[in-house]
Amino acid sequence: xxxxxxxxxxxxxxxxxxxxxxxxxxxxxxxxxxxxxxxxxxxxxxxxxxxxxxxxxxxxxxxxxxxxxxxxxxxxxxxxxxxxxxxxxxxxxxxxxxxxxxxxxxxxxxxxxxxxxxxxxxxxxxxxxxxxxxxxxxxxxxxxxxxxxxxx
Amino acid sequence: xxxxxxxxxxxxxxxxxxxxxxxxxxxxxxxxxxxxxxxxxxxxxxxxxxxxxxxxxxxxxxxxxxxxxxxxxxxxxxxxxxxxxxxxxxxxxxxxxxxxxxxxxxxxxxxxxxxxxxxxxxxxxxxxxxxxxxxxxxxxxxxxxxxxxxxx
Numbered sequence: 397x398x399x400x401x402x403x404x405x406x407x408x409x410x411x412x413x414x415x416x417x418x419x420x421x422x423x424x425x426x427x428x429x430x431x432x433x434x435x436x437x438x439x440x441x442x443x444x445x446x447x448x449x450x451x452x453x454x455x456x457x458x459x460x461x462x463x464x465x466x467x468x469x470x471x472x473x474x475x476x477x478x479x480x481x482x483x484x485x486x487x488x489x490x491x492x493x494x495x496x497x498x499x500x501x502x503x504x505x506x507x508x509x510x511x512x513x514x515x516x517x518x519x520x521x522x523x524x525x526x527x528x529x530x531x532x533x534x535x536x537x538x539x540x541x542x543x544x545x546x547x548x
Numbered sequence: 549x550x551x552x553x554x555x556x557x558x559x560x561x562x563x564x565x566x567x568x569x570x571x572x573x574x575x576x577x578x579x580x581x582x583x584x585x586x587x588x589x590x591x592x593x594x595x596x597x598x599x600x601x602x603x604x605x606x607x608x609x610x611x612x613x614x615x616x617x618x619x620x621x622x623x624x625x626x627x628x629x630x631x632x633x634x635x636x637x638x639x640x641x642x643x644x645x646x647x648x649x650x651x652x653x654x655x656x657x658x659x660x661x662x663x664x665x666x667x668x669x670x671x672x673x674x675x676x677x678x679x680x681x682x683x684x685x686x687x688x689x690x691x692x693x694x695x696x697x698x699x700x
Contacts, residue, residue: 424594432594435587439627442576442584471623475591 426484433479433490436472443468444533447517451530457523466517473514477507491546506539578636585631585642588624595620596685599669603682609675618669625666629659643698658691 424432443465449455450462484490485497496503513532520526576584595617601607602614636642637649648655665688668681 431590435590438583438587439591442627468623468627471620475594475620 423481423483426481426487427489429479429481429484430487430490433476433492436476436479439472440469443472447526447530448534451527451534457526459523462517462520462526466514466520469514470518473511491548493544493546496544503540503544506536506544509539510536512536575633575635578633578639579641581631581633581636582639582642585628585644588628588631591624592621595624599678599682600686603679603686609678611675614669614672614678618666618672621666622670625663643700645696645698648696655692655696658688658696661691662688664688 423429446455446461447465447469450457480492480496480503482497484492485494510533513529513536516529517526517533520529575581598607598613599617599621602609632644632648632655634649636644637646662685665681665684669678669685672678672681
């Protein structure tokens, strides 16, 4: 492989102001972890938004968009959790509450409920199943957002 | 389904300062599209970073991390493109060059090359195949970052 081109690609990615640990096992800086968590939530907005609209009947049901967005949400819903590393407990610019670090078992339960609901969303084969699954996703969002995230 | 809970979930997502179009077909605001594009790149940093390190031999090869990150990159690599909507041509806080909008065919070619390389990364079954695929991914990053993104 072409090391030089790969290096410049890595430099480009670094140049984007992202920053990451080159060592797969090293922990990224707290502020990087927070940015990565927030990036996941921005993309939840992009891909859950239209599904929420469909579930509420504000947007016509579109099976193709549902299937694509559910697939993306399946990936996204796995991404935030390792970013809630203890090193981020005192990080700035985050609405994560101390409960994230003080009650990890309850936080994990909320994550698991959310992941299970997303699994149903991915498996939903028609509008009825989609609406039922979307309802569960909606409820499960609150599992983290109500108890582990500051309101303001 | 429980409309009230779903509504509060939607409100929570909106409250994250993300913003999105409730109508699946409506176009989000340019600044939202830019943020979503940038969120995708932040997560590329998270999941490509360790693979770049492995490809360069700086980090020990770990088949499990490769498989997981490649799967995530497969989803992420599909996400940025619809965010390069013509409405974002004059957006602030983006390094995307006018070439994105002036030469969409070449931009699309670069996207397709990148997506094809990610496909090989996903399919790579051993360290040798991984390194070859990672090399192609590395090259294909430059397809957009060299020609469609400002250096500073």
